[in-house]
Amino acid sequence: MATQRTTLTPATPEPAPAKERGTRVRPVPAVSRSIAILRLLGDTKQPMGVKAIADALDLVPSTGLHILRVLVSEGLVTVDPSTKRYALGSGMISLARSVLGGGSFAQLVQPALDRLAAQGGVTAMGVEVTGMQSAVVLALSRSDQPFRFHTDVGSQFNALVSATGRLIAAHNGESWTQLRKRFEKITWDQAPSFDTWKSEVEQSKALGWSLDRDNFMSGVTVIAVPVLAQSGRMTHTLAAVGLTSHLDLGAVNALAARMLQEARQLAGALPG
Secondary structure (H helix, E strand, O other): OOOOOOOOOOOOOOOOOOOOOOOOOOOOHHHHHHHHHHHHHHHHOOOEEHHHHHHHHOOOHHHHHHHHHHHHHOOOEEEEOOOOEEEEOOHHHHHHHHHHOOOOHHHHHHHHHHHHHHHHOOEEEEEEEOOOOEEEEEEEEOOOOOOOOOOOOOOEEEOOOHHHHHHHHHHOOOOHHHHHHHHOOOOOOOOOOHHHHHHHHHHHHHHOOEEEEOOOOOOEEEEEEEEEOOOOOEEEEEEEEEEHHHOOHHHHHHHHHHHHHHHHHHHOOOOO
């Protein structure tokens, strides 16, 4: 089979992001442990006892119990008095609604995702870059095509994986030595070599958008474009996921151009 030559269309150049002064974060163990407990209960999706929670997070059981009691008093966690097992509480719903509504990125991006999904026959996602380690899906829209990419609002994934990961690597200012260490921990269906991935990161910086073709998931193509805050910092991305067999190079370039247009319109509505 002949190998198809990849020719990607560059975006119109964006202003260079403003450099940020690094912020020193002082660890607050009680806060970190509380967040770890909430994430654990969210990930397991079933009630857990104090010992199971403490074992999973390497906590002293009495410490875990004190934190759980506070979380229960705040409505973020519930406890079954008969089994002494803990689960996420309804207070988490109001917090989630605050993130997803009221002029949030999720609310702003939804019409754009609906258009991209319908026009491109893809699953379109609005992703928040939450830090150096992970990214989270804030909104999504699915086309009426038989293909369904299995993800949900709130799903988190490694910050460097797939097309969004290439953009994060291009924008976050980390050295290649640091990126290599993190790259080696990523799980792919068809892992690229670090040198190949590095060259794709550099290409995404030059083009203004990125592409993952069959690496993240075999048979699946992912396109991502940055959404820049007014300061020029990349705070979010738009991502489109579809079958590689349905997205030839012409379709990829056309979809990327539409995504870039949507991203520019969104950027003006985001705070600095």
